Amino acid sequence: MNTSDEKYLIRYTSGKKTNEIEEFDFTKTELSIGRNTNSDIRFDPETDLAVSREHGKIIKKTDDLFVLEDNNSRNGTFINGKKINGTVLLNPGDEIKLGSNGPSFVFDLLSRSETGLMPTQLVSVSPVTTTIELNQSKAKTSPKSSSLKYWLALPIVLLLAGAGVLWQGNQNNVVAKMDGEGELDVQIFPMQAMMPAAYKVYANPLALDGRYFFAKIVLDNKGKGALKDVKVEYAIPGFINWTKTNDVQYILPSGSYVATIYPQFPQSITQKTTESTERMQIRISYTSNNKQEKYEKTYLFQMLSRNDFLYTNIPASEVATVKDKEDNNDLAPVFVTPQDPIVKYYVQQVQEKVLGGETASVENKTEEAVRFMMGVYEATRRTHMVYSGTGGAFVQQGDIQSVQQKIRLPREVITGNTGLCIEMAFLYASAFAAEGLKPVIFFVPGHAYPGINYNGQLLAIEPTAVGGEGLGHIASPVEAFQIGMKNVQEFLKFAQQGDPRYTMIDVNALISQGVQQMELTDDAFLRTKVDELAKKFAIGGPFVFAKTNQTFQNGQQAQ
Template identity: 55%
Template sequence: MGSYIDWTDVKEIPAILPGQKVVVTAYPRFKPDIVDKKTSSKETGEIKIVAGGKERKENFSFEMKSVNDFVYSGIPADEQASYSDVFDNMALIPCYVTPNDPIVKYYTANIQEKVLKGETAGVTRDVKEAVRFLMGIYEATRRSGMVYSSTGGVPAKIGDVSSLVQNIRLPREVITGNTGLCIELSILYASILQNTGLDPIIYLIPGHAYPGFRMNGQYYALESTAIGGEGIGGTASAEQALDKGMKQLAEFMKAAQMGDERYKIIDVNELIKNGVQAMELKDDNFLRQKVDAMVPNLNR
């Protein structure tokens, strides 16, 4: 696939009988620099079949999106029949959760040192400390002046063509840009929570997403967008954001128990365990300097 994927061999089949159909699977691997792709482009894929001493080649063209373009569903908008169709690709959201990103690690270390005064929630498995850490993430975003960008969110209804593809900033871009959509803030929280050993959860409801975690079989949530933004009201305290998140969670669980498929849980660790892979990102001194510029605000 051009400069992005080298030739990938699939399973060799000894023989195919007349009229027989055989399905083989291929898992091509992108080259590491795929994470640097920032624009969409027209690409050509090549397939080569060798049989009976003869070789056959086929080509197909397609549009390759940028690393930031997330397609919520592979089902065309006019063919979506249920809300599950709208979120056909949501299992791939953890690809954006980057706990091992050096910039996320650096930001997390600053939260632990400046906001939580050295405490680490993940190793204790104590609910109170985990909740305090969740609030600490919120407090760090509040102190740094991070703004909720309410210009778009997750799809709100079936057949919504405008929200089928969304440009999602990586956690490092949310941190250094100091702004994020609801889904971007949720992914940022999930990255930080996973970095500290917690079990991150992203809650999806029509047109919105918010973060939390699971511990000892119980779920917890916080409204990350309560940091506010231009034209959408003031900034809530960490306690208020937690209270709002837990109230939303109660409504979420009630709706989910009634079978409302619009309410979905993204279990990050479970999806990664099942094969979803996060992006591998390199360190960046320029982005570290941007984090350093925020540190004085974290001491407030």
């Protein structure tokens, strides 16, 4: 191969750079991939959030051999539609996708693309014992015809013979690599702080494309022989007994394997009300050169309380944007608890005492949905709910620097009759979901408020308009709704301008992606607290809702 004429060719097939082509000098032995400004194959740090800052790299082993290495990326790497673990062979013409919903590109060589050669294909080759008989005595043909068939058949025979030699050579090569002493190198990429409220997400490898793994364990064989019968196990004392991940038959020299852990914590973890330091135990057993070997490692991690919300799990060295600082916003729905028996009982009391027994979906009209939103607000106004709460604190959890906030659960906001804006937003979203509506939560600088997506229309209400902490004025339900709709207009303005500080959480959409809420048990004492509140609901009789077009003039179509 004439390397002086070679160039790496990167053709973008999806994402912001679609249809763009980039070339790189073939003398480079590595092409880095990521959002880092120093990356060779570089993606936008503000918009291409499926791509990690240092996502992976393409490595040239020889002029004819290339591999793709995933650098423990959060959303994974795919080749031709299949997710990879660690380092895999890369052929010119292969398509690389960064995250299941991220950008993609085709890796190629400039000289290869000019010749029009197709990407390398995998074929099934018959064993070398296969024979092909050319019995000419059964076919009566003219000498010319017989000669033609001979010359047509000869390349096939030579191809099969060559394939057989190649197959035999590969078999011998594999056997050679299996012999000798293997050397296990282990890298562990742990979650340094976990939120019990999200325990179902951590257990689900399909949730949010598996990005909330509890730990990734990268096994590299740096020896001259294979590592055989590799078994990876883990335990979290007091919570999870020894559990086995997938077994690996063997890891060849210079090969690697990635074990990803999604632990099944017990439901009782949602009763945890204090933060604690816990232990993660890793045990790896394998055979090297016919000898049994074992690797063991224990590391510490922080288990937060069920009320703790950590805004990001991204190490400080990788945080580059506002969205990185709020990476855990996608986990917000775990605090939306419409199935909580206390929340369901509360919504039932609101329907009976405030709304006169009517529901939001009776006539399938926008007015009915808005009436329910105002009804929830009116319930909090009649009980004199106070807008207050505990602010977030900046904490250091291992390599993570993040705001950590105590979040009262919706049942605690109800029975305590007080809440911060985010806590009220979770309460309203829970009530909306319990009623069969589609809740959303708007996040803007310094504030959060709830809304719904009703038949494509974004509707919002401002819960904090009940007043408190010296705010003075207590808004009516109509005023609270008008403030909410004004907030929506402002939100859409900045969101459409691409301001990353303005984001919206679609609760149902995230639930469909595996962000399941925590399970909570019934509580007789809390029910009595709701009963006490319901007595105040009844004062004043059913809420009178004036159906006027003026109320809805600021409604916006969902984007």
